[in-house]
Amino acid sequence: MTAGLSRRDFLTRSGALVVSFSMAPLLGPLASGQGQFDTHLSHIDPAKLDSWIAVGADGIVTGYTGKCDFGQGMYTAQTQLIAEELCIPMERVRLIQCDTSVTPDQGTTSGSQSTPTNFNDSGLAQAAATAREALINLAAQHLGVPANLLTATAGFISAKAGRRVSYGELVVGKKFNLAVDLKAKRRHPSEWTILGKPVPDVDIRALATGQFEFVHNIHVTGMLHGRVVRPPAVRATVVSVDESSVRGIPGLVKVVVRKNFVGVVAVKQMQAMQAAAELKVVWTSDTSLPPQQDFYDYIRKQPSRDVLMVDSQDVDQKVAQAATVLKATYCHPYQAHGSIGASCAVADVRPEKATVWSPTQSVYPTRQGVATLLGLSVDDVRVIFVRGSGCYGLNGADTVSFDAALLSQAVHRPVRVQLSRADEMAWGENYGAACVIDQRAGVDATGTIVAWDCEPWSVSLGGRPGYDRPGNVITGALAGYEPRTVTPQAASQPTGVLDNGGNAVPSYVAGCVGEKCGGTGSIRSERVLTHTVKSPFFTGPLRSPLRLQNTFAHECFMDELSAHAKTDPVAYRLRHLREPRLIDVVKAAAQAAKWDARPSPRFDPHRSEVASGRGIACVAYEGDNGYVALVAEVEVDPASGRVQAKRFVVAQDCGPMSNPVGMRNQIEGGVLQGMSRALGEEITWDDRNITSTSWNTYHSLPLGIAVPVVESILINRSDVSATGAGEAAITVVAAAIGNAVFDATGARLRQVPFTPTRVKAALAARN
Amino acid sequence: MAAISLRVNGAAHTVDVDPETPLLYVLADELHMRGPKFGCGLGQCGACTVLMDGRAVRSCITPVGSVNHAEIVTLEGLGTPENPHPIQQAFIDEQAAQCGFCLSGVILSAKAFLDQNPKASDDEIRQALAGVLCRCFVHTRMFKAIQRYAETRRA
Numbered sequence: 001m002t003a004g005l006s007r008r009d010f011l012t013r014s015g016a017l018v019v020s021f022s023m024a025p026l027l028g029p030l031a032s033g034q035g036q037f038d039t040h041l042s043h044i045d046p047a048k049l050d051s052w053i054a055v056g057a058d059g060i061v062t063g064y065t066g067k068c069d070f071g072q073g074m075y076t077a078q079t080q081l082i083a084e085e086l087c088i089p090m091e092r093v094r095l096i097q098c099d100t101s102v103t104p105d106q107g108t109t110s111g112s113q114s115t116p117t118n119f120n121d122s123g124l125a126q127a128a129a130t131a132r133e134a135l136i137n138l139a140a141q142h143l144g145v146p147a148n149l150l151t152a153t154a155g156f157i158s159a160k161a162g163r164r165v166s167y168g169e170l171v172v173g174k175k176f177n178l179a180v181d182l183k184a185k186r187r188h189p190s191e192w193t194i195l196g197k198p199v200p201d202v203d204i205r206a207l208a209t210g211q212f213e214f215v216h217n218i219h220v221t222g223m224l225h226g227r228v229v230r231p232p233a234v235r236a237t238v239v240s241v242d243e244s245s246v247r248g249i250p251g252l253v254k255v256v257v258r259k260n261f262v263g264v265v266a267v268k269q270m271q272a273m274q275a276a277a278e279l280k281v282v283w284t285s286d287t288s289l290p291p292q293q294d295f296y297d298y299i300r301k302q303p304s305r306d307v308l309m310v311d312s313q314d315v316d317q318k319v320a321q322a323a324t325v326l327k328a329t330y331c332h333p334y335q336a337h338g339s340i341g342a343s344c345a346v347a348d349v350r351p352e353k354a355t356v357w358s359p360t361q362s363v364y365p366t367r368q369g370v371a372t373l374l375g376l377s378v379d380d381v382r383v384i385f386v387r388g389s390g391c392y393g394l395n396g397a398d399t400v401s402f403d404a405a406l407l408s409q410a411v412h413r414p415v416r417v418q419l420s421r422a423d424e425m426a427w428g429e430n431y432g433a434a435c436v437i438d439q440r441a442g443v444d445a446t447g448t449i450v451a452w453d454c455e456p457w458s459v460s461l462g463g464r465p466g467y468d469r470p471g472n473v474i475t476g477a478l479a480g481y482e483p484r485t486v487t488p489q490a491a492s493q494p495t496g497v498l499d500n501g502g503n504a505v506p507s508y509v510a511g512c513v514g515e516k517c518g519g520t521g522s523i524r525s526e527r528v529l530t531h532t533v534k535s536p537f538f539t540g541p542l543r544s545p546l547r548l549q550n551t552f553a554h555e556c557f558m559d560e561l562s563a564h565a566k567t568d569p570v571a572y573r574l575r576h577l578r579e580p581r582l583i584d585v586v587k588a589a590a591q592a593a594k595w596d597a598r599p600s601p602r603f604d605p606h607r608s609e610v611a612s613g614r615g616i617a618c619v620a621y622e623g624d625n626g627y628v629a630l631v632a633e634v635e636v637d638p639a640s641g642r643v644q645a646k647r648f649v650v651a652q653d654c655g656p657m658s659n660p661v662g663m664r665n666q667i668e669g670g671v672l673q674g675m676s677r678a679l680g681e682e683i684t685w686d687d688r689n690i691t692s693t694s695w696n697t698y699h700s701l702p703l704g705i706a707v708p709v710v711e712s713i714l715i716n717r718s719d720v721s722a723t724g725a726g727e728a729a730i731t732v733v734a735a736a737i738g739n740a741v742f743d744a745t746g747a748r749l750r751q752v753p754f755t756p757t758r759v760k761a762a763l764a765a766r767n
Numbered sequence: 768m769a770a771i772s773l774r775v776n777g778a779a780h781t782v783d784v785d786p787e788t789p790l791l792y793v794l795a796d797e798l799h800m801r802g803p804k805f806g807c808g809l810g811q812c813g814a815c816t817v818l819m820d821g822r823a824v825r826s827c828i829t830p831v832g833s834v835n836h837a838e839i840v841t842l843e844g845l846g847t848p849e850n851p852h853p854i855q856q857a858f859i860d861e862q863a864a865q866c867g868f869c870l871s872g873v874i875l876s877a878k879a880f881l882d883q884n885p886k887a888s889d890d891e892i893r894q895a896l897a898g899v900l901c902r903c904f905v906h907t908r909m910f911k912a913i914q915r916y917a918e919t920r921r922a
Contacts, residue, residue, distance in 0.1 A: 070866055071864070071865035071866030071867060071868075071903055072865065073865075200859075200862055201862060201864070203867070204858070204859050204862060204864055204867070205848045205851070205859055206848055207864050207867030207870055208842075208851060208855040208856075208858040208859050208864065208867070208870060208874070209842065209843060209845070209846055209847055209848050209851050209855050210800075210801050210802030210803075210841060210842030210843035210844075210845070210870070210871065211801060211843055211847075211848055212801065212867060213801060214801070214804065214868065216795070216804055216805060217795070217799070217801045219799055225796070250768070250785075268784065268785075268788070268792070268796065269792045269796055270784070270785055270787070270788040270789070270792055271785075338902055339868075339902060340806050340812060340814055340866070340868050340869045340900055340901065340902040340903075341804055341805060341806050341814060341868045342805060342806065342807065342808070344805070387866070388866075388868075389804075389806075389814075389866050389868035389869075389902070390865055390866035390868065390902055390903045392902075418805055420808055421806075421807040421808055421809055421811075661862055665862060665865060665905070665908070666865075668904070668905070668907050668908065669865055669903045669904045669905055670904075671904075672904035672906055672907070673902070673903070673904040675904075676904065694807065694809055694811060695807060695809070695811040695812055695900065696811065700900055700902060701904075701906075702896065702897055702898060702899055702900050703873060703893075703896035703897075703899040703900065703901055703906055703909060703910070704893045704894060704895070704896040704897030704898070704899070705893070705906070706893065707906045707907050707910055709907075710907055
């Protein structure tokens, strides 16, 4: 896309193409029901080619996608995909992403599912392949040449004799009126000339020169500014609101109260800020938050929903017979998405219809949530995705979209809401969940694991609002909608096939449910019993949700087992793995890192100076959605307790790669974000409210750190399906660093983050 | 409210706002600048950074009334997509962005520092970036881009 040209500008300019879709609402009231992609039916039928691809008379190809870009590279990769399948240069592709008026409902852009959904044999890829074949068929008629003698190149279909016709001439701006052909042939990775190549990010020029339009830059005529007033305690409710307390503030338009949702609207942002600060609200007092220092014990005492992921029913017996039994418990805190920009949205709510410019990952579910909150028909709400700052999951994007909708409805004018930093950190986002994870394993006389027993405890409240739960995010709950909570339930024996989407099941067990073994390892005696309890704070997906927490516990425990067996941690892993793709990434990372094969630790207890060590961790992300191994090299200063990573070597296999530049960028960012989460990030609270409300109290590693080297080994496979790539690497970072610290010092870190205080305590506990 | 005159990216503007209004809101809301962003409103992250007479300042905590006749340059004033400033070009060449929201803080802080300290060492550059955040953690590429620009300053 031309730098400086906003998505909105483009949507307006490409009106001729979009108009063909605006016919859809005339078809009458829409039936509700289940659509593709686990979503509800929308007026844009994903079975139709025209829902995905339009060819203009000028030959420009426009793609319509329900998977959007937050900085993870999906805009560029999808542009490459369309260019590749349609055999045209990227400059002739336009992409419209996530707008409920014009794009298919692809649910939420999350969970490393954009690549599996849109780059294999479904979604956008299949539509683009269908469009290429349709153009060839049209050309066959036009040129009077059989389709199998025609080739598509650079926007033309050509016959061998040199006769050719352009896409624009064939389609002349009309619809295809065809179904997406599930048998249309995708171009094979061996033929790719654009996809799979290191293509620079399409938006980077606009980003680097300050021209890119973020949602924070949206201006709508007549727009006012809103701010929210959140409760001073997590469980506080509104007693009264004294509107006279802000009456004198210039520009104030309205104080808006809906149950426990309180906000102000003013002409200028400064005035809204001032009114929000000065508005006198009486809240109920509440000091009943569980103390943070005992929180991991508190979790275990709550009623829980239990699920047996695997249970070979012989674990207790095998453990009793084992030569040695090892046990350990790992703790992971609540963490924040901590988007660099506090969330922002703009809503224009009129009596009969509403438009919301939102940074949400889920335009269609958000449309439903807004409709519910406003009492409008879902057909009268349009949600347009406009990029916010990187979100990494369920940050404040959905909640601020609801804030803007509620405030705009109250004043009948467009309203822009900017959350403050404290709003975002304490009352905006759904945190990554805290976990406490118990591990127990039986080991035979040779050190081989004979039984693995794991019990993860995690917390949950709310989550993505989906289509029916606006109360799952803070604003919906404040406005009176119930969040999803945990219904205690005992576990029953697992049935069906293993679903290791949360990586609760360690990589080293066989993962057998009935006769089918879906795990990646060889240990046959296995039990994984998960417990979920109600969280005092809202939770939701944060980059590698639960997978990161579980993998931290699995991979550190595996390291403890290998140390007990006095075996090299890489060799010990390979001894218990059977998934070839996971084995390959472990070997590739070890080889590239020039792994020093020997048992851990290597520390000399008499040394007092800085110690160095290396550690490894690996995972099959979500069980089968990307394979990664990471070697971390660290230094530990025993005097200060400071851990400094020096080098990371990552090997990653995500099937056929869409863009190696994008993948490297995701790996590098994921590893360093994982390092920041492992070393410093932790949500804190007192007896009433969150206390980590700014960058002084929530510790993100700044640009000024001595940045470790990150080396990425990309394993490209064209014989398998494409998997996600954005969340795999971060999943193994805390474990690899913890294992490297153990190698360097013999001190085992079992609680994230590895703060200097905890490191010093672990060093002191060694002997 | 008061009429306040500003020079931004070489152009004169007059706005009618409360002088206590943070400069960021004037740039973003009144002048529709896209470069400086609201990150924290506390001067802790750098996303709102602009150059004021060549110095990097955090516009979210700078009252517009205190700007006086300073020459303000925002990220979009530094260069254009067609003709980016060398430090912007270095970020483009290194693909040093993911979401890109933090770039005003990263690029302008580094530029202001290197322009005043063209011979700065890597450690000194790091110290200058101690208060700048990137939550996508594009640190490796950003530092390479800054080093690339630093080379041109030294040359």
